[in-house]
Amino acid sequence: MITIIAFTSLLSLLCVDAFTLLPTTTPITKSTLTKVNAEGGAPQYDKIDGKLREAEVLAKDSVMLHIDTTTEINYEPGHVIALEIEGVEASNSDKTTEDMKVNEGWMRGPYTISRSTDKSLDILIKVVGDKSKRFADAAPDTPVKFGGKFKVPILEGIEMESSKKIVLISTGVGVGPCVGAIEKALSNNKDDSESPVTPPIELIASYRSTDDIIYQDLLDSMKKDHAGKFDWKAVISSEGGRLSASETNLNALVSDVDAGLEDTHYHLIGNGQMVNEFKEGLSKAGVSESKVTIEMYFNHKADVDAEVVDRIANFVTSKCAAPVASS
Numbered sequence: 001m002i003t004i005i006a007f008t009s010l011l012s013l014l015c016v017d018a019f020t021l022l023p024t025t026t027p028i029t030k031s032t033l034t035k036v037n038a039e040g041g042a043p044q045y046d047k048i049d050g051k052l053r054e055a056e057v058l059a060k061d062s063v064m065l066h067i068d069t070t071t072e073i074n075y076e077p078g079h080v081i082a083l084e085i086e087g088v089e090a091s092n093s094d095k096t097t098e099d100m101k102v103n104e105g106w107m108r109g110p111y112t113i114s115r116s117t118d119k120s121l122d123i124l125i126k127v128v129g130d131k132s133k134r135f136a137d138a139a140p141d142t143p144v145k146f147g148g149k150f151k152v153p154i155l156e157g158i159e160m161e162s163s164k165k166i167v168l169i170s171t172g173v174g175v176g177p178c179v180g181a182i183e184k185a186l187s188n189n190k191d192d193s194e195s196p197v198t199p200p201i202e203l204i205a206s207y208r209s210t211d212d213i214i215y216q217d218l219l220d221s222m223k224k225d226h227a228g229k230f231d232w233k234a235v236i237s238s239e240g241g242r243l244s245a246s247e248t249n250l251n252a253l254v255s256d257v258d259a260g261l262e263d264t265h266y267h268l269i270g271n272g273q274m275v276n277e278f279k280e281g282l283s284k285a286g287v288s289e290s291k292v293t294i295e296m297y298f299n300h301k302a303d304v305d306a307e308v309v310d311r312i313a314n315f316v317t318s319k320c321a322a323p324v325a326s327s
Contacts, residue, residue: 076153077180124176171270281312
């Protein structure tokens with residue numbers, strides 16, 4: 001059965017107005033797909049059948065969904081997809097309930113890829129409502145559907161040849177795609193890899209409390225195994241405030257890598273307020289627009305604090321700009 005829906009309505013539901021729609025480059029097996037068409041010549045995407053292998057709890061209310069499919073897929077860390085699961089009861093959200101009615105009882109929303117192979121996906125979610133709780137509580141082998149390919153993946157958005165350092169700044173589960181991108185980047189640095197060598201990467205992961213820290217052991221191990229190529233720091237907002245709350249906190253941006261405003265790439269992912277404030281602060285400091293990539297998970301319309309923007313700009317200008325060599 002082919003389901004016809006208005007893609008513009010789905011975009012509204014998924015809040016993907018900020019997503020960039022990319023073409024699907026991997027051949028898809030028709031027998032495993034449900035075609036979703038659009039009205040008025042708008043884009044379309046295919047729904048791919050999958051099964052939940054495991055909903056792995058990584059930290060408080062943070063769950064990694066391990067999804068398998070028999071269909072060959074091609075995703076990278078940072079791609080955003082529409083992910084669906086059959087609802088077991090009406091949602092407390094009127095929007096979700098109404099969409100379930102037109103989607104044959106299936107819940108759906110936008111989720112970001114943390115890792116992917118040609119037959120599997122890892123997606124890190126925060127359990128905050130009916131939909132995410134349904135995914136988190138689902139048993140192994142629960143059917144799911146996914147499709148679309150939105151946003152430029154993290155590594156693809158970075159100009160490697162003109163960058164001497166990469167800084168990834170995340171909040172909450174935004175660390176998931178960062179970890180996947182870091183793993184892929186470090187594998188690209190192997191001698192037998194044909195991919196461009198990735199410059200040193202620094203991850204600054206912000207959490208509300210120590211109970212929220214995700215992948216600490218993995219990140220510590222990666223830091224040890226890739227000394228000089230990868231470093232990471234955790235910022236706990238309940239203890240010392242947000243990363244941007246003070247110059248002391250912003251010192252997390254300082255490193256031994258010899259890079260300046262023109263050759264450091266920043267990727268901002270997570271809370272919309274953090275993303276917007278850092279985006280404006282970096283711009284005010286003189287960081288090129290091409291050296292800043294973003295993805296907002298929530299809080300898109302939060303007011304930007306001008307004082308915070310100035311603090312970020314002043315700090316980056318004074319502490320993160322490499323000295324100009326004398327002639």
